[in-house]
Structure formats: structure tokens, C-alpha cells
Amino acid sequence: MWWFDPIHQFIDGFVANFDDWLDALSDTDLVQGYANNELSIPIIESLHILSVSFVVGTILFVDLRLMGFFRGVSIRRAEKIVPYTWWAFLLAVVTGTLFFLQQPRMYVHNEAFQIKFLLMALAGINLAAFHFGVWQTADAWDDGRPPPAAARAAGVISALLWIGILFYGRLVPFVG
Amino acid sequence: MNRLLHLHQFGLWLNTLPIKPSINAFTRNSIYALPIIQWIHIVGVAVICGSIMLISLRMMGFLKFYPSLADMARRLLPWTWLAIVVNVITGAIMVIDRPTRATDSLTFPYSMIFLILATILAVYFALSLRRDPLYWESSRSRQTWARVLGAVSVLLWVGVIVGDRLIVYARGPI
Numbered sequence: 001m002w003w004f005d006p007i008h009q010f011i012d013g014f015v016a017n018f019d020d021w022l023d024a025l026s027d028t029d030l031v032q033g034y035a036n037n038e039l040s041i042p043i044i045e046s047l048h049i050l051s052v053s054f055v056v057g058t059i060l061f062v063d064l065r066l067m068g069f070f071r072g073v074s075i076r077r078a079e080k081i082v083p084y085t086w087w088a089f090l091l092a093v094v095t096g097t098l099f100f101l102q103q104p105r106m107y108v109h110n111e112a113f114q115i116k117f118l119l120m121a122l123a124g125i126n127l128a129a130f131h132f133g134v135w136q137t138a139d140a141w142d143d144g145r146p147p148p149a150a151a152r153a154a155g156v157i158s159a160l161l162w163i164g165i166l167f168y169g170r171l172v173p174f175v176g
Numbered sequence: 177m178n179r180l181l182h183l184h185q186f187g188l189w190l191n192t193l194p195i196k197p198s199i200n201a202f203t204r205n206s207i208y209a210l211p212i213i214q215w216i217h218i219v220g221v222a223v224i225c226g227s228i229m230l231i232s233l234r235m236m237g238f239l240k241f242y243p244s245l246a247d248m249a250r251r252l253l254p255w256t257w258l259a260i261v262v263n264v265i266t267g268a269i270m271v272i273d274r275p276t277r278a279t280d281s282l283t284f285p286y287s288m289i290f291l292i293l294a295t296i297l298a299v300y301f302a303l304s305l306r307r308d309p310l311y312w313e314s315s316r317s318r319q320t321w322a323r324v325l326g327a328v329s330v331l332l333w334v335g336v337i338v339g340d341r342l343i344v345y346a347r348g349p350i
Contacts, residue, residue, distance in 0.1 A: 042345045046338040050225075053218065053337065057226025061252070070251050080241040081230070166222065167215045174211050 001111055007118075008111050015108040022104035035102045044095050051091035052169070056162045058085045063162075066130075066155030071144045112171035119168065123161040130154035177285045187279030196272055203273050210273075213266050220263035221337055227252040227259070228298050229333055235301070235312065235326025246309030253302050260295060267340075282346035287339030294332035297325060 001008070025031065034040040058081050064070060065078045100107050107113045134150035141147055147155075178184065190196070203209045231248050233239050242248050271278045278284045304311045312322035 042342050046341050049218075049221070049341050050334065050337055053222040053225040054229070056219075057222040057224065057229070059226075060222060061226045061255075073247075073251070077241060077243075081239070084239075163219060166218050167211070170215045170218060171211050174207060 001115065004111060004115055008114060011114050012109055018108070019105050022108065026102060026104055031101045034098070040098075044098050048092060048095040048099070051088045051095065052166070054088040055085055055092055056166060058082070058088075059162050060159055063155040063159040066147055066151045066158075068146050068152060071146070075138055075142045075147070107172075110172055110175060112168045112175045116165055116168035116172070119161050119165045123158060123165065126154060126157045126161065130158075178280065178282065181285055183279040183285060184276065187275040190272055190275035190279070193272060196275075199269055199272050203269075210270075213269055217263055217266040217270070220259040220266065223255050223259035224263075224333060224337075226255075228256040228294075229330060231256075231298075231301065232326045232329035232333070235322045236330070237323055237326075244309065245312060246305040249302055249305045253298065256298060278343055280347060281343040283339040283342040287336050287343075290332045290335040290339060294329060294336060297329050297332065301325075301329070 026035075061070075062078055062081065065073060065075055070078065130151070134148055134154065137148075138151075141151070146152075203213070230239060230242075231245070231252060234242055234245055234248055308314070312318050
């Protein structure tokens with residue numbers, strides 16, 4: 001990824017300081033215990049894909065509402081799915097951590113993995129800006145009117161970031 | 177199941193398809209070709225989870241904050257149909273790219289059977305709710321059936337997703 005290369009080199013140099021520590025982490029009995037169980041990987045992968053697709057699927061439809069689709073549905077109502085999204089996100093984080101612990105050094109140096117986490121950080125910032133910003137005025141525009149520009153922007157940015165997160169997550173095993 | 181359906185022979189037949197060389201050329205042309213196909217496929221899976229999966233959960237009696245099942249179905253199911261079409265196309269590209277990888281897998285046939293059943297069930301949900309928006313609420317027995325069929329639909333879609341994720345792990349007899 002030409003645009004990310006300078007950042008990639010910077011992060012690589014920084015995380016290299018922790019390589020020995022990360023190798024020790026994956027060598028612990030706990031991690032080796034499940035890593036050597038041949039059923040663990042398929043189970044973790046299955047739960048990860050289910051939780052990730054639930055997270056992104058529910059976020060995408062809330063984003064579409066923020067962009068102005070489904071205006072017949074109250075945004076306050078549509079948004080009630082979000083607690084379920086957070087539970088699925090928790091499962092995705094747990095299963096993702098179980099992947100990570102098996103080969104942490106590979107992951108922290110993996111360019112796609114780095115971009116995926118950069119995009120997740122940006123999605124978090126976007127969510128916080130939305131939550132403490134235009135969302136506070138939601139009652140004023142939750143009547144079928146086109147959402148304000150800030151809400152539409154938050155929806156577009158969120159949808160693009162999460163679709164990007166899926167892409168770079170999928171790319172992790174393909175790049176060194 | 178693989179032997180019953182003669183899947184290995186089916187895989188060998190897929191190998192002879194005239195379109196196969198062009199698909200192989202496409203996926204080998206760039207290291208990004210395959211991940212991009214898989215990416216589109218996974219976005220489709222996410223759309224399935226955000227549409228028919230939520231409708232099925234609502235059928236089961238969860239997500240009561242969405243008051244109208246018929247309204248949910250009318251708004252969300254078009255996205256389900258789109259995702260199914262896109263994923264059948266991207267899935268077919270991946271299967272034809274390496275046919276026996278899929279056809280010699282123990283989970284792949286179940287995944288495809290679940291997909292057909294889940295799609296039929298989704299069409300049934302759509303038709304019943306189009307005819308009568310309150311169809312699944314209009315009697316006690318229909319409410320019970322809604323819960324059962326909603327649960328079956330959720331399990332089928334989970335089966336489709338997990339079965340496809342496990343293709344590489346469960347190699348069958350040839």
C-alpha cells in the first residue's frame with residue numbers, strides 16, 4: 001500500500017522493540033494450549049466471521065438511516081440495535097485477541113493489520129464525534145426530514161470505514 | 177453427502193468449464209484479485225446479517241423495539257436479495273477458480289443446502305407479509321410458528337456462514 005508505506009515503516013520500527021516480549025507472549029502455556037488444539041482455529045474463525053458480519057451489517061443499516069434512507073423509521077428506534085452491535089463487537093474482540101495471541105509478532109508487523117486498526121481507530125473517533133455532536137440534537141430532525149449534513153457525513157464516513165475494515169481484515173493473510 | 181451428490185465428479189466437471197481459464201487468469205493476474213472477491217463476498221454476508229438475520233430475530237420475538245415486522249421486511253429484504261445475488265456470483269467465481277477445494281469439502285454441500293432452504297424461507301416470509309402485514313401475529317398458532325421459523329432461519333444462515341468458513345478445514349472422501 002504505497003500511501004501507507006511511510007507510516008508502515010514508522011510503526012514497524014516502533015513495534016520491533018516489543019518483538020521479544022510478543023514472542024514470549026505466544027509461547028505461554030495458555031496460548032500454546034489452545035493454539036495446538038486443532039479445533040480451536042476453525043471455531044475461533046467461525047465466531048469471528050459471525051460477530052464481525054453482525055457488527056458491520058447492523059452498523060451499515062444505521063449508517064444508511066443517518067444518510068437519509070429509511071426515513072419512515074425513527075432514528076431513535078433504528079438505533080436501538082446498537083447495544084446488540086456492541087455485544088457482537090465484544091465477541092469479535094475476544095475472538096480477534098485469540099487469533100492475535102497465537103502469532104502477535106506477525107500481526108503487529110502486518111501492513112493490512114496495521115491499516116485495519118488505523119481505520120478502526122478512525123471509526124471510533126467518528127463515532128465519538130457523532131455521539132457528542134449532532135446526535136445530541138437528534139430529536140429535532142427525527143421526523144422524516146433529511147438528516148443534517150453532519151449526520152449524513154457521519155453515516156457516510158462510518159460506512160466507508162467499516163467496509164474498509166472488512167477489506168484490510170480480509171487482506172491480512174495475503175500480505176507479509 | 178459429498179458421495180451422495182457426486183460432488184467430486186461435479187468439481188471435475190467444473191474444471192472443464194470454458195469460463196474457468198478466464199477466471200484463473202483473473203485471480204492470478206493480481207495478488208489483490210482474490211482478496212477483493214472475498215471482500216465483496218464478506219460485505220454481502222454483513223448485509224445478510226443486518227437484514228434477514230434481524231428480521232428472523234424479530235420473528236422469534238426479539239428486537240420488539242421494531243414495532244412492525246412487515247415494515248422491516250419491506251425495507252430490509254430488497255437488500256437481502258441483492259446480497260444473495262452478489263454472493264452467489266462471487267461465490268461461484270471462487271468455486272470455479274478452485275473447484276475441488278469446495279466440492280471435496282465436507283461442509284460445503286451442507287452450506288449450499290442451508291442456503292437454498294434459507295432463501296426459500298426468506299421468500300416465504302416476504303410473500304406472507306406482503307399479503308397480510310399482520311400475518312404472523314394474527315393468531316396464537318401463527319405466533320408460535322413465527323418463533324419456530326424465525327429460529328430455523330437464524331440457524332440456517334449461521335449454518336451457511338460457518339459451513340463456508342470451514343470449507344478448508346473439513347476435507348471429505350474423494
